[in-house]
Structures are given as structure tokens and as C-alpha cells.
Amino acid sequence: MNPRAVIFDAYGTLFDVASIAEACVGITSDPARLVALWRAKQLEYSFLRALIGPAGYVDFWQVTADAFDFAAQVLDLSLSEGDRRRALEGWLHVRPYAEVSAALERLARDGRACLILSNGSPFMLDAAVSAAGLADRFTAVLSVDAVHTYKPHPRVYQLAVDALGVPAEEQLFVSSNGWDAAGARAFGYRVVWVNRAGAPTERLGFPPDATVSDLSALPLLVDHPQTEARPAEPY
Amino acid sequence: MNPRAVIFDAYGTLFDVASIAEACVGITSDPARLVALWRAKQLEYSFLRALIGPAGYVDFWQVTADAFDFAAQVLDLSLSEGDRRRALEGWLHVRPYAEVSAALERLARDGRACLILSNGSPFMLDAAVSAAGLADRFTAVLSVDAVHTYKPHPRVYQLAVDALGVPAEEQLFVSSNGWDAAGARAFGYRVVWVNRAGAPTERLGFPPDATVSDLSALPLLVDHPQTEARPAEPY
Numbered sequence: 001m002n003p004r005a006v007i008f009d010a011y012g013t014l015f016d017v018a019s020i021a022e023a024c025v026g027i028t029s030d031p032a033r034l035v036a037l038w039r040a041k042q043l044e045y046s047f048l049r050a051l052i053g054p055a056g057y058v059d060f061w062q063v064t065a066d067a068f069d070f071a072a073q074v075l076d077l078s079l080s081e082g083d084r085r086r087a088l089e090g091w092l093h094v095r096p097y098a099e100v101s102a103a104l105e106r107l108a109r110d111g112r113a114c115l116i117l118s119n120g121s122p123f124m125l126d127a128a129v130s131a132a133g134l135a136d137r138f139t140a141v142l143s144v145d146a147v148h149t150y151k152p153h154p155r156v157y158q159l160a161v162d163a164l165g166v167p168a169e170e171q172l173f174v175s176s177n178g179w180d181a182a183g184a185r186a187f188g189y190r191v192v193w194v195n196r197a198g199a200p201t202e203r204l205g206f207p208p209d210a211t212v213s214d215l216s217a218l219p220l221l222v223d224h225p226q227t228e229a230r231p232a233e234p235y
Numbered sequence: 236m237n238p239r240a241v242i243f244d245a246y247g248t249l250f251d252v253a254s255i256a257e258a259c260v261g262i263t264s265d266p267a268r269l270v271a272l273w274r275a276k277q278l279e280y281s282f283l284r285a286l287i288g289p290a291g292y293v294d295f296w297q298v299t300a301d302a303f304d305f306a307a308q309v310l311d312l313s314l315s316e317g318d319r320r321r322a323l324e325g326w327l328h329v330r331p332y333a334e335v336s337a338a339l340e341r342l343a344r345d346g347r348a349c350l351i352l353s354n355g356s357p358f359m360l361d362a363a364v365s366a367a368g369l370a371d372r373f374t375a376v377l378s379v380d381a382v383h384t385y386k387p388h389p390r391v392y393q394l395a396v397d398a399l400g401v402p403a404e405e406q407l408f409v410s411s412n413g414w415d416a417a418g419a420r421a422f423g424y425r426v427v428w429v430n431r432a433g434a435p436t437e438r439l440g441f442p443p444d445a446t447v448s449d450l451s452a453l454p455l456l457v458d459h460p461q462t463e464a465r466p467a468e469p470y
Contacts, residue, residue, distance in 0.1 A: 047282040048414050048439060051387050052421045056440070066438035073435040152286050179283050186287045200308040203301030204283060205291070 001172055001190060001209075001222050005139070006107060007160045009175035010118035013194055013215075015094040015128055023090025027083045034071055034087075041067035046119055046150040057148040059121045064091060091120075092127035096134065097196075099216040104137040106219040113139045117160050117173075119150050152183020172222065174215070178202035185209075192221065236407055236425060236444075236457050240374070241342060242395045244410035245353035248429055248450075250329040250363055258325025262318045269306055276302035281354055281385040292383040294356045299326060326355075327362035331369065332431075334451040339372040341454040351376045352395050352408075354385050387418020407457065409450070413437035420444070427456065 011017050017039050021031035028034050045063045049056040058066075065088055072079055079087075107114055114137055118125055122143045129135050140163050147155045161168050168188035175181045176194040178201065185191045185206035193208035194215060201207065210221060246252050252274050256266035263269050280298045284291040293301075300323055307314055314322075342349055349372055353360055357378045364370050375398050382390045396403050408424035410416045413436065416428040420441035428443035429450060436442065445456060 044279070044282075044414075045439065047279075047286060048387060048418070050286055051282060051385075052418055052439075052441075053389055055421055058440070070435055070438055150286075152283060154288055179279075183283070183287055186290055200305055203305050204280065204287075205293070206287075 003112070003170060003172035003190060003222060004166050005113040005115060005160070005164055005171045006218075006222065007115050007117050007171055007173045007184075007189070009173075009177060009180050010116050010120055010125060010128070011094070012176040012196075013174060014096055014100050014116070014134075015132070016097050017094065019095035020087075020090035024087050027079055027087060028075060028077055030075075034075060034077075037071040037074060038064075038068050041070050050150040050153050054148060059145050060119050060143075060150075061088075061091075061121045061124055064088065064124075091124055093131040094128050096132040097214065099214050100132075101134065101137075103215040103218050104134065107222065108137060110219065110223065112222065113164070115139050115160055115163065116141045117156070118142070119144050121145055151180050152186070154183075154187050157184055157187035157189065174218065179204060181208045182206040192218065238347070238405060238407035238425060238457060239401050240348040240350060240395070240399055240406045241453075241457065242350050242352050242406055242408045242419075242424070244408075244412060244415050245351050245355055245360060245363070246329070247411040247431075248409060249331055249335050249351070249369075250367070251332050252329065254330035255322075255325035259322050262314055262322060263310060263312055265310075269310060269312075272306040272309060273299075273303050276305050285385040285388050289383060294380050295354050295378075295385075296323075296326075296356045296359055299323065299359075326359055328366040329363050331367040332449065334449050335367075336369065336372075338450040338453050339369065342457065343372060345454065345458065347457065348374045348399070350374050350395055350398065352391070353377070354379050356380055386415050387421070389418075389422050392419055392422035392424065409453065414439060416443045417441040427453065 008014055018035060021035045024031035024034050042064050045067050068087060104114055116125060116138055120143055122145055125141050125143055129141060142159045142163055144150050144156045146159060149155055160171060171189055172192060173184035173189035174192045174194060176196050178193060181191045181193040182202055182204035185208060191208040193211045195211050196214055243249055253270060256270045259266035259269050277299050280302050303322060339349055351360060351373055355378060357380055360376050360378055364376060377394045377398055379385050379391045381394060384390055395406060403423035406424055407427060408419035409427045409429060411429040411431050413428060416426050417437055417439035420426045420443060426443040428446045430446050431449055
């Protein structure tokens, strides 16, 4: 592929959202279920607020808090303010996937610029990147907060083009969220979908250029396009 | 409230989406689960395609077919083309809720203009309204297809303002979908949320003016604002 830069989504792609369940132990007997409901609502609220437009925008920390409160109400949890704060702060030390550090190190050694482009608020992203010891690995950490909307709005994907002065088609966008991969492809990036869970392909009309099961294959894929073992499925 | 017109959402508000399970009997042992997955994915795809923008638009029939195929793959269903067609055609004779006909009749008798404003494609809406025997009850059936986006994009809510030449604040918007109620309120309508399922209030920042548990209370609510038994919860 030989892209001039590699743009990473954060939550689900670099960071394991399921690890936030550790911050919810003690407030529910089924932390994984709480986090699954929470994450689904967080994404839904981000889509809805972006569609409502400028009047609907609040940052991702507020979206995350709103989604948590909804999920906690669905599960009928009775929580103290301390319980709630500890759960929310789980996002500030969300755990990176095991292969992330080595993959980023290899990309850096090969001279690739690596960036993050995420829905997260700047302070959420800074905290998670620092806690994971990955701060030195990224040329820039870009947040949707600069444009007050959410993925997959095209204004978000424009941020990395503007930051680098490099056209989208010369960059590689990497996301585990199928809808984010579709949005980035619609915008014009080359796209790798990290299908960690073996999920069905999203029917959104913009299939990824390649699919991998985790990030360990990424450095080779970037250097040697013939290693694209799994071509994108036709839509 | 005394609104000059009452604008209804269709699916979930007038029509019981769960009734589409009847068109799925015989293709899965759990039709209700298929329809729940299908409906959630249908809405998610509508949000995502609207955010991607004009290049992402396909009509709601295509969105519905794409969402069905995804849900069927999640459930690992092996379906014939006939099975698939019968399931999709369930949307063309989706059943109205029991109280809908009487509520619309009462509103008509009181001289209120009633309209539909829906994500549905025009032919889907026409089919469902006709099958339910409700065609005479509506002044107009408006589809997002006229503006190639989806709710809660403001361009959709503008459609009823343009059709009637009446400002949003002089109309009443009625939806069972909490996010649709929030989008309509953000746009400027007076809003009644039909919370049929006793769902938690959506944390989107635009609470409804009133909440009812079904449409039977609507004619009284419209005529006599003091009958608003349940004021909107503070956000």
C-alpha cells in the first residue's frame, strides 16, 4: 500500500472497550453487559447528536456520561456518585490490545507517520494514550471536538487531511468499527478494517480495501500489498 | 396545545414493528429476536447513511433489506429468496396499534390536519397506510426520500413546515421513538413522546413537551392542555 501516513481509530481499534468492565466491578453482577449496553448507547448518541447538528453537540465525555446513565437505568442499578465516577474514569485508562505497541513500533521504524482520529474528547484521548505508554508513537492525536460533530460525518475525516496536508487517498485509515471503516472509505481513504470479533460485513456500500483480524498484520500489509490475504468482500 | 396540525411518525408510533415477526414465522424459531435485531440495524444504517451524506443515501427499502441481511447473518439463518421477500414484504402490511384508528378519527372530527413524516420510502408508507385502511385520515404522507437523508436531520423536519406553510412551533409532532422526539424538539416542534414500552428517557438534551403511554390520550391532550398528566421530565 505504501501510505504516507496511517490514521488509527482509538476505541475498539487501539483500545479494548471491554476492559472498561474492570472499572464497573462491584456496581453490577454483569459488568460486561453494562459495558456492552453503554458502548452501544454511546455510539447511538454520537450519531444522533451529529445528525441533529450544531445545537445537538456536546463533547464525548458528556455523551459517555449520558449513555452510562441510560444503561444504568435500563439495568436498574442504584449507584453512588463515586460508583458513577469510577466507571466513567474507566475510559481514561482503557487498555490497549496486546499487539498494539509492537505494531506501532514497527510502523515507526519503517518511517510511517501514525495519527489517531477519534470521537474521544482531547483529554480522554490524552489520558488513555499516556496511560498506555503510547504518547511517543503518534505524530498527532486528532479529536472530532475540533469540528463539533461525530464520525462518520465527512468533516471529521477531513481533519487528518488538513493536519498532514496529504490527500486521503495517500493515507491509510485503520478501524475496527465497520461503520467507521465505511465512512472513511466513502470519504476517500484507503481503509483496513480490523475485524477482531469476526463480525458480519456492514451493508453500507463502502467495503474496506482489506480486512485483518488484529493489528499484528498491519506493518507487513502496509509494506507488501501482496500480503493482503483477505481481499475485501464484494458488496 | 391547540396545534394547527399533528405530524405522526409511522413505524413504532402508528404501526407496530413487532407485528412484522408474523412475516418471519417459519424462517427462524425466534421471529421476535430477528425483528428486534433487524429494526435496530435498520435505524443504525439510516443514521450512518445520513451522516455519510449524499453519497451514502439509499432509500429505506434498501436500508431495510441491508439490515435484514445483516441480522439474518448474525443469526446464521439460511434463507431462500422467497423467505427473504416475504420477510421484507412484512413492512408493507405492518399492523397499526389498536387505538390508532379511533384517535385519528377523533382528531379529524375536531378539524385537525394529520400528516405522516417518516423514514419510510413512499411506496412502503402508501402500502402500510392503505393496508391499515387509514388512507383517508391523512392530509399528506411525507417521506424523507424527498430530501435524501434520514431523521433526525433537520432537513427532514423541515418537510412538514414546507408542506403546510405553518411554523414548527404551531404544529405538534408525535413519535414513539425517543430520539425522533428529541430531533423534532431540537428543530422547534411541540412534541409528544409516545412511550409505549416504558423506556428510560433518552439523554439527548431535548425533552418532549408531554409523554403518553399510547395514542388514546392524544385528542384530549391536544384540546385541553391541562390534561397533561405527565409533564416532561427535566433533563
